[in-house]
Amino acid sequence: MKFKAAIVIGVVIAGLAAGVYFFRPHTFHGTVIQSPDPSYNFTLTSANGNVSLSDYRGKLVLVYFGYTFCPDICPATLANVGQALKKLGDDKASQIQTIMVSLDPERDTPEKLAEYVAHFHPSFIGITGSNEKLAEVTSLYGIFYERSQGSTEENYLIDHTATLLVIDREGYLKLVFPFGVTVDEIADDLKYMLRQ
Amino acid sequence: MNKYLLNGFYALFAVIVISAFAFKIFQPIKVLPRMQLAPAFNLTDQNDEHFTSEELRGKFVLYTFTYTNCPAPCYNLNTTMQEVQSRLSEVELGDVDVAFVTVSFDPDRDTAAVLKTYAEAIDADTTKWSFATTTNKSLLKTIIGAGFETYYEDNGDGEFSFTPSFVLVDGWGIVRAEYRYQTEVPDTDRILRHLGVLAEEVSNSTGTSKLAYEAAHLFLCYAP
Numbered sequence: 001m002k003f004k005a006a007i008v009i010g011v012v013i014a015g016l017a018a019g020v021y022f023f024r025p026h027t028f029h030g031t032v033i034q035s036p037d038p039s040y041n042f043t044l045t046s047a048n049g050n051v052s053l054s055d056y057r058g059k060l061v062l063v064y065f066g067y068t069f070c071p072d073i074c075p076a077t078l079a080n081v082g083q084a085l086k087k088l089g090d091d092k093a094s095q096i097q098t099i100m101v102s103l104d105p106e107r108d109t110p111e112k113l114a115e116y117v118a119h120f121h122p123s124f125i126g127i128t129g130s131n132e133k134l135a136e137v138t139s140l141y142g143i144f145y146e147r148s149q150g151s152t153e154e155n156y157l158i159d160h161t162a163t164l165l166v167i168d169r170e171g172y173l174k175l176v177f178p179f180g181v182t183v184d185e186i187a188d189d190l191k192y193m194l195r196q
Numbered sequence: 197m198n199k200y201l202l203n204g205f206y207a208l209f210a211v212i213v214i215s216a217f218a219f220k221i222f223q224p225i226k227v228l229p230r231m232q233l234a235p236a237f238n239l240t241d242q243n244d245e246h247f248t249s250e251e252l253r254g255k256f257v258l259y260t261f262t263y264t265n266c267p268a269p270c271y272n273l274n275t276t277m278q279e280v281q282s283r284l285s286e287v288e289l290g291d292v293d294v295a296f297v298t299v300s301f302d303p304d305r306d307t308a309a310v311l312k313t314y315a316e317a318i319d320a321d322t323t324k325w326s327f328a329t330t331t332n333k334s335l336l337k338t339i340i341g342a343g344f345e346t347y348y349e350d351n352g353d354g355e356f357s358f359t360p361s362f363v364l365v366d367g368w369g370i371v372r373a374e375y376r377y378q379t380e381v382p383d384t385d386r387i388l389r390h391l392g393v394l395a396e397e398v399s400n401s402t403g404t405s406k407l408a409y410e411a412a413h414l415f416l417c418y419a420p
Contacts, residue, residue: 027410031368034413035232040342136338142233142369144250161236161250173233176368 026192029185030166030175039173040140044101044127047114051127054171056097060193061167065143065160067104068116073162073179074100075120081164082121084186092194093123101137102128103145103158141165141173168193225412226393226419228372234365235343237335239299239328242315244308247328254367255293256394258387261346263302263356264314271360273298274318277325279384280391287392290399292367294391296325301340301348301356303329345374362387366394393419 043052053061062081066074078100085093100117102108105128108116113126128134138145145160162179166189175189234249234257241247258280260273269275277296284294300306306314311327320327330336340346348358362383364373373390375383397409 027407031230031370032410032413033230033232033370037232132334135332135335139235139237139335139338140233140343142236142249144236144238144248146238146248176233176370 026189028175028189028192029181030164030177030189032175033173035173038171039167040137041171042133042137044129044133044137045110046125046127047110051099051125053099053167056099056167057171058169060096060169060190062096062098063101063141063165063167064098065101065103065138065141065145066162067102067158067160068108068112069104069157071157077162077164077179077181078117078120078124080181080183080186082124083183084190085121085123087183087187088191088194092191093121095194096123096190098124100124100126101134102126103134103138103143103160105129105131105134166190166193168196225408226417227397227409227412228364228390228393229416229418230413231371231374234363234369234371235339236369237330237339237343239330239339240308241326241328242308242311242322247326249369252295252297252365253369255295256289256367256391257295257297257365259297259299259344259363259365261299261301261340261344261348261358261361263300264306264310265302265354266356273360273362274320276362276383276387278318278320280387281321281325283384283388284391287388287395289391289395292395292398294324298325298327299340300327300329301336301358302350303331303333303336344371346376364390364394367398390419 039053041052041054043050045051053063064074064077064081066077068074078098081098085096085098088096098117098121100113102113108126108128110126110128113128117124117126129137143161143163145158148157148159164177164181164186165173166175166177168174174193177186177189236249238249239247258277260277262270262273277298281296300311306329311329315322315325315327340348344361344363346359346361346363348356350356359376362375363371364375364387366372372394373387375386400406400409
């Protein structure tokens with residue numbers, strides 16, 4: 001009898017542990033934003049014409065600010081996003097739109113941007129615009145950028161905030177990934193958001 | 197045995213549900229909401245130097261918005277900024293610094309030299325309190341109006357109409373609190389309390405305690 005009781009207690013404890021694990025809330029790898037307002041809608045230019053953030057309402061939208069001459073941070077982040085989409089599979093990836101906003105309109109033409117982002121995933125879109133428009137958009141998304149000290153007119157780097165932003169299906173900024181987020185972490189959070 | 201097992205799982209389910217309700221009702225952990233990303237900026241400060249949002253990363257920042265010709269007491273904005281600074285020692289902040297920023301929306305008159313004179317006149321400690329603006333009025337409107345959601349308008353007679361406000365931003369550049377309306381509790385007391393809540397969250401931002409704080413966000417356990 002004591003043996004049976006011990007088994008029952010053991011099973012209940014195991015069940016409790018499994019239950020806590022099963023019912024636990026998703027722990028986001030990015031920082032969750034609980035904004036009461038939709039994120040700022042903007043329109044910039046791609047190789048195929050104007051693109052607005054609101055064009056992708058109904059999809060998750062990943063927005064990354066960078067530039068094609070970026071030596072390390074931008075390609076590393078975009079490569080991770082591309083791999084995360086591959087990991088999620090075509091069905092889920094089709095519900096996600098990744099947009100790279102170039103902070104370097106002088107060198108990054110829309111055509112060059114299109115060619116650049118296609119290296120990371122065929123669904124990626126590259127957009128840019130005037131310096132005035134970029135100043136407005138970046139400010140409202142908390143993205144600081146400036147040309148590095150010591151740059152020349154033709155050959156320069158741009159220091160910029162390297163966060164990856166996730167806009168939900170309703171157009172609200174939901175998640176901010178810091179630089180260094182891994183493929184698995186991106187895929188895990190996106191998978192959860194697609195279920196909602 | 198099946199009966200025991202069934203009862204065990206009922207008990208398990210009850211424990212989980214009751215725990216969730218208890219967390220929501222008793223709110224053992226308080227947090228401030230992550231309201232939105234604070235705007236990024238590149239302004240000019242009272243020393244005529246670049247003053248950027250990037251320099252403030254890692255610090256809690258209390259912003260307010262005004263113009264130096266605002267007739268005193270000008271909604272007590274400076275008084276509140278000074279009170280918060282003088283009473284900071286009442287809050288357990290750990291290793292986190294607090295910066296204070298007054299942004300002027302009158303760049304025509306509030307040049308760097310004027311801002312410097314103004315800071316000296318109100319005896320501001322400029323090692324932690326900066327005064328800044330930009331002559332790019334369109335961008336200034338974007339930063340203050342759209343980014344910090346603070347209304348202001350030039351009346352054309354040398355005065356501005358504006359909503360007096362304070363905005364508290366955390367070290368990740370996320371707006372965590374806004375103070376726009378008169379309440380029964382003075383702004384200084386609320387701001388100091390909120391700084392303490394933020395500091396506590398920062399000191400518990402790793403390991404298992406992070407999970408508890410994320411649960412507090414999930415259950416909207418917001419500090420009053």
